[in-house]
Amino acid sequence: MDLSAEEVRRVCTTALLRAGVPDAYARLQVDLLLEAELRGRPSHGVLRLARIVERIRNQVTNPSTTGEHIWEGQALLAVDGQAGLGPVVACAALDAIEERARSTGIAIAAISNNNHLGMMAWYAERTASRGSTLLALSTSEALVHAWGGRRAMVGTNPIAIGVPAVPRPFVIDMATSLVSMGQIHDHARRDEAIPPSWALDRDGNPTSDPHAARDGAIAPFGEAKGYALGLAFEILVASLTASAIGRDVRGTLDATEICNKGDVFIVIHASASGAMARGIGAYLDAIRADIPADGFRSVAIPGDRSRSVREARLRDGVPVTDAVWTEIVALAEA
């Protein structure tokens, strides 16, 4: 069914309020879920709401905290998320390091004990629209196999980057897995075969069966190089945040375990960036003006397509599956 963004926002917010989430934090959490739906990223959208509520009920999420901040040196903020809502803890940390970076030039938040951040592009745009650059990393449960391996050993480990530019921030947000587990689940629901390059089964053999892939491991994107990158992000985040690593990570896919992954935000406030913003916009336009290769309608800049989807969905409504919506409505009326 297609619902207006306002309706989705209203019902989801009510569900969180009923679960005991403070008003402002409920609205922020819904901002993240709704923005993902608007941009066509359902795996980070409202299908996560039920689990968020369940985790609060199971006391593995504390919806009232913004986390504890300890400065190690002037520019490194160690954050104990205290099992707070991902976006709530993240925004409190980002606000602190954005302010600090205005004097130090760069600042980092190393966050442990925090819940799922949601779609990281949201944070990258927010920081970049305020004139600073953001580099964000987060880890997840081990879902990705090593290149040349069989077993899930690495998280889907996304990276988001936001850079000030005219007329809008330049943002990328991408997992280092080839596809998301959400895409595999989606194929399983529709009993539709997956390409054998996407995933391995539980014995570590390539499979076209999405049901078998769900118990196996997803391929890294970009083969050996992408594997190296996802692994580096796993290690970098664990090292800086003293969070769990590899197969020890829990809490972004279940409703019962404390979330022990890590998040790293690096904000850079360089005087050069203001002067460069216009030139970056011109460069991106030059790329868009390139003649497309066979099979492509145009050359896209990251973010172009999700921006179109967003405009369309603000106008025409957001598609939400009946099962997910029924569940959310029930939570709002609980």
Place this chain on the structure above:
Amino acid sequence: MDLSAEEVRRVCTTALLRAGVPDAYARLQVDLLLEAELRGRPSHGVLRLARIVERIRNQVTNPSTTGEHIWEGQALLAVDGQAGLGPVVACAALDAIEERARSTGIAIAAISNNNHLGMMAWYAERTASRGSTLLALSTSEALVHAWGGRRAMVGTNPIAIGVPAVPRPFVIDMATSLVSMGQIHDHARRDEAIPPSWALDRDGNPTSDPHAARDGAIAPFGEAKGYALGLAFEILVASLTASAIGRDVRGTLDATEICNKGDVFIVIHASASGAMARGIGAYLDAIRADIPADGFRSVAIPGDRSRSVREARLRDGVPVTDAVWTEIVALAEA
């Protein structure tokens, strides 16, 4: 021919001394070139020496400078490389931000007007073996086409990451192009076809002809995601360093133009990293212990293979093509 590392070092250093490079800087520059040869990365090795000398003679490289440092805030070092030797300017910048990060927690060097850094893994290992984490980026001439495009618009834009770990630092160093232009040149020299996925010709069509590819554009690694990443690095570096962007970049492949690309080094000194170093080593061993997929002898961690190559070459000598060696010997006797 195979030469001992000592012989390569001796003759290359002499060549640089004869070109007017101060003694310590000549040794540092050769460190970078030799380390690339030892690890089987010839594109960043001694074949670059002749151009380095030519650039000094053409006065587009000043071998005597370590660059000019201006602190913007306590943790952001803006460096004007003053056309110095890549490694010389880079090490002066790294030393400064590594020291600063010990008190601020994180520090960044944004470097413009610097020459080619060489193999970035060298810097990542150096910083990580000293107990800090390094994230390094650098741009290059536009050699890579957009995913879905035809024209070279993006640099090969490598990323290097180094994290303290036991028994040795964890390091990745990878370009965001699918292959290097060096690999394409190498196939051209041997008149050997390249896979059509590697590159486009000058009209932007896939080609198996390495000669045609040399005038065209290399594919990004990892298709749309890798393109997004390489593009993000292009923009991030240009934004922070106020350096040239896209097709305006010069100076890493020619002998006559000032090098106007940018380099960014981020050093992080987090108390958590010391405690995590052992656990990271154990995690990497767990990945190595995974059963390899069909067609793989073992599961490798980034750096494992180049370490083996290095041990072998220290023992058996470094292969250098006759043409390159003849040129270097001539420069040493000039």
